[in-house]
Amino acid sequence: MLALARSVFEPVWEMFEARIPPRPAPFHPLGCHRRRVPDRECFVGICARLVTGCSWDVAGVLSRTSESTLRRRFREWVTAGVFDATVEEALEAYNTVVGFRLDDVAVDASQHKAPTGGEAAGPNFWDRSKLGWKWSLLTDTAGIPVGWSIDAANRSDAKMLPATLDATARRGLLVEVGCLHLDKGYSYQPVRLECASRGLEVQIPTRLRRSKTGAGRFSKGRRHFGWNTASKMVPDPHRWQVERTNSWLTNFGQMRRNTDRSRAHRHAQLSLAITFIIAVKLVKHAKRYGAITRPY
Helix, strand or coil: CHHCHHHHHHHHHHHHHHCCCCCCCCCCCCCCCCCCCCCHHHHHHHHHHHHHCCHHHHHHHHCCCCHHHHHHHHHHHCCHHHHHHHHHHHHHHHHHHCCCCCCEEEEEEEEEECCCCCCCCEEEEHHCCEEEEEEEEEEEECCCEEEEEEEEECCHHHHHHHHHHHHHHHHHHHHCEEEEEEHHHHHHHHHHHHHHHHHCEECCCCCCCECCCCCCCCCCCCCCEECHHHCCCCCCEEEEEEHHHHHHCCCCCCHHCCCCCCCCHHHHHHCCCCCCCCHHHHHHHHHHHHHCCCCC
């Protein structure tokens, strides 16, 4: 996977290392304390768990670190806000080098397994009511996430939209959005009012309605769905960007099947995955254009 490639991993580690708070020098009255495991080895184990979806003990074997050390170091960095600070720096770097394209943005949610339950986990309708979680993304035209939120799998996409827009607004990017493209799962009046209150132009397809008279049913050997064919929808050409970004995120094992129980830990995993996605884009941009930056 590209996230573990040296050209991608090293820049992410440099950003991450700069955000780690300094730790006081160890003290023991007899001077016989154990040596502290280097932060880089712990970060390798955390990334291995994110990419492969393995357990903490397997990640410890891959990074030659104990399971308890990985868990403890991960909790310390989540509490210190290192993951959030790193993804913010990655977003700023992308905006400086490439630049966000916010004329047409899209929002969509994706739900996955959360077998251990915990916070932000609920029954997944698409997985026989097993425990799951979901994230909601707002991406620019190139598919770069600029706002996201997480919640339980039984939380509707429309109810997660305000939190996603708030996350985009905190980065000062919501005012630059030209048109917001949503799918029919957001075709509700409260969603339209929410977007109107924020001054957003929104494009939502009309939801299909069942015909009361039975007219418009599919026939001639095709299955009778009972939908009115007069309300046939045209595919939105701006929806595939966010769908592709969801596909990128599901390549990470911990995104497909998350075993964390804390909302903050799940959010940190999502932030780290987004950081790697942005890093891959920047590395590819550097290989294609060298040190050339945007002229504005």
